[in-house]
Amino acid sequence: MVESAPLWAVFVLPLALALVASAAATVDVRSTGAGREVLRLLVKQRRIMRAADVPLVRLGTTLLPVAAILAAVVLPFGFRSVSDLPDGIVWFNAMEALAWAAVWLTGWGPNSTLSLVGGYRFLAQGLAYELPHMLAITTAALGAESLRVGAVVDAQAGLWFAVWMPAAFGIYLLSALAMAFWGPFDQPVGADAAGGAAVELSGVDRLLFLGGRWLLLVVAAAFAVPLFLGGGHGPLLPGWAWTALKTGAVLGLLLWLRRRMPTVRMERYVELAWVILTPLAVAQALVVAVVVLGR
Amino acid sequence: MGVVAGLPMAERADDRDGLRLDRLHVPLGPALPDWPAGLVLHLELQGDVVQRAEVEAVPAPSPSGPAFWNEPWLRAMAGDPVTVGEAARRRCAAHLDSLGRLLGVAGWREAATRARVARDRALDGAPGAEFQSLIRPLARRVRRSWTLRWLTAGVGEQAGVQPGGDVHGRLIAWLDGLEQALDHVDDRDRLTAHHPVGPRGRLDTQVPPSQALLDALPGLLEGTEFACARLIVASLDPDLDELAVQHVPGAHGHG
Numbered sequence: 001m002v003e004s005a006p007l008w009a010v011f012v013l014p015l016a017l018a019l020v021a022s023a024a025a026t027v028d029v030r031s032t033g034a035g036r037e038v039l040r041l042l043v044k045q046r047r048i049m050r051a052a053d054v055p056l057v058r059l060g061t062t063l064l065p066v067a068a069i070l071a072a073v074v075l076p077f078g079f080r081s082v083s084d085l086p087d088g089i090v091w092f093n094a095m096e097a098l099a100w101a102a103v104w105l106t107g108w109g110p111n112s113t114l115s116l117v118g119g120y121r122f123l124a125q126g127l128a129y130e131l132p133h134m135l136a137i138t139t140a141a142l143g144a145e146s147l148r149v150g151a152v153v154d155a156q157a158g159l160w161f162a163v164w165m166p167a168a169f170g171i172y173l174l175s176a177l178a179m180a181f182w183g184p185f186d187q188p189v190g191a192d193a194a195g196g197a198a199v200e201l202s203g204v205d206r207l208l209f210l211g212g213r214w215l216l217l218v219v220a221a222a223f224a225v226p227l228f229l230g231g232g233h234g235p236l237l238p239g240w241a242w243t244a245l246k247t248g249a250v251l252g253l254l255l256w257l258r259r260r261m262p263t264v265r266m267e268r269y270v271e272l273a274w275v276i277l278t279p280l281a282v283a284q285a286l287v288v289a290v291v292v293l294g295r
Numbered sequence: 296m297g298v299v300a301g302l303p304m305a306e307r308a309d310d311r312d313g314l315r316l317d318r319l320h321v322p323l324g325p326a327l328p329d330w331p332a333g334l335v336l337h338l339e340l341q342g343d344v345v346q347r348a349e350v351e352a353v354p355a356p357s358p359s360g361p362a363f364w365n366e367p368w369l370r371a372m373a374g375d376p377v378t379v380g381e382a383a384r385r386r387c388a389a390h391l392d393s394l395g396r397l398l399g400v401a402g403w404r405e406a407a408t409r410a411r412v413a414r415d416r417a418l419d420g421a422p423g424a425e426f427q428s429l430i431r432p433l434a435r436r437v438r439r440s441w442t443l444r445w446l447t448a449g450v451g452e453q454a455g456v457q458p459g460g461d462v463h464g465r466l467i468a469w470l471d472g473l474e475q476a477l478d479h480v481d482d483r484d485r486l487t488a489h490h491p492v493g494p495r496g497r498l499d500t501q502v503p504p505s506q507a508l509l510d511a512l513p514g515l516l517e518g519t520e521f522a523c524a525r526l527i528v529a530s531l532d533p534d535l536d537e538l539a540v541q542h543v544p545g546a547h548g549h550g
Binding site: 186268 | 299300301302319321327328329340342343398399400401402403404405406440442443445446520521522523525526
């Protein structure tokens with residue numbers, strides 16, 4: 001059973017996430033560390049477009065890291081999470097959908113065409129990935145017969161969900177990239193639109209937005225562990241070590257994927273998502289439902 | 296047209312789905328990441344769909360020499376001694392340069408970087424064997440990438456150019472040209488000036504090959520989504536130096 005962590009965990013959580021995110025960013029960039037870039041952005045002056053809607057931009061850029069941290073509240077580290085809500089999976093999904101608003105506001109606010117294009121792109125991306133994604137996380141909840149993340153972890157004491165729900169696991173990994181609009185799903189901030197939604201951001205705004213994206217990626221990758229990879233369950237090592245190992249492995253896989261693939265355009269992915277992935281996710285949910293009914 | 300904060304408002308016009316949507320006038324270029332330098336496209340966008348595109352080439356300041364990517368062939372036409380290997384090397388570098396830009400626009404940063412490293416090595420005069428070992432694995436990986444094929448096949452299809460007159464087809468054509476030229480980089484024979492073919496086409500005609508690429512652009516861009524439009528521009532990759540260089544003495548040496 002997942003227990004609630006002591007109160008200080010509330011303050012440690014954002015720090016721990018930021019540490020993992022900056023470590024992942026450093027591994028990904030290799031040559032220049034994330035630290036230098038953070039310092040550079042902190043001292044850089046913010047510039048703003050003419051007739052921009054400044055409150056919207058500020059709201060959008062701040063919302064992104066906030067959404068990532070709020071989503072992480074239900075994330076168990078070993079067998080402890082900051083709060084094991086009774087409907088934690090719904091909470092995670094809702095917080096992750098906040099990112100839609102964040103990117104859209106950031107794209108709309110600066111009064112710039114290319115950032116607007118980036119904002120539009122993320123809405124299209126959301127429509128493409130969200131449907132199979134929700135079916136995939138619902139499948140995990142179905143397998144555990146509970147929306148509580150702790151219960152999902154407990155249900156995998158014997159067998160990981162990734163083993164008997166491979167389709168849902170695969171779809172979750174794809175949507176983890178898509179929700180953090182990162183790697184092959186970076187079209188909303190694509191280089192072809194000169195940086196898309198982030199094109200007009202500078203200084204602290206840029207740091208919050210791009211840093212928030214890394215946080216979101218880490219949270220999305222880490223959430224695959226309690227959902228499909230058995231959370232803290234594993235032989236010999238303590239629960240927290242297993243969580244850390246598995247999260248590292250998922251993050252590593254996502255970093256590798258980005259090197260192997262070009263950016264996926266959403267008008268192509270929508271077709272794949274709706275014609276193949278959604279029926280596949282429904283079929284997977286059906287299999288799991290039959291198994292659950294039968295036991 | 297209304298003006299807000301000194302900026303013109305977007306006017307509304309019919310779109311392809313029978314709606315009336317804001318029509319934004321957006322210039323692209325002359326400088327953008329992974330963009331043919333000097334090219335300006337005046338786009339009318341609705342959402343991120345290109346409704347109309349107009350091409351304008353910013354005239355290059357009086358060039359100091361022949362167009363860089365065509366230089367070996369132009370010099371051979373002017374009667375200078377140029378080896379086949381030198382021309383092959385330049386062709387490799389030109390295709391790698393285009394490839395780097397297209398892969399960059401397609402969002403495959405790692406492969407784009409590899410293409411650029413190989414291009415620089417080719418121009419540095421690295422031994423043939425060395426940059427062959429850089430290029431062959433890259434070409435194989437790009438050819439075999441089914442995601443790249445899935446994302447570029449059918450985009451920017453040119454009527455009448457069959458088969459493979461789309462972005463992916465043009466990409467494969469570069470790879471073919473690249474690998475053919477690769478076999479000749481150490482060839483010491485003299486380049487003949489008959490029917491010179493540069494990286495972008497025949498050089499002994501009145502109209503430079505890039506002009507045909509520019510002429511094809513508006514028709515291919517209309518009705519495409521923004522990212523596809525960027526891919527189409529990158530896959531044609533017109534070289535605006537070719538347009539300016541017509542008046543350079545030496546390029547006219549051959550009748």
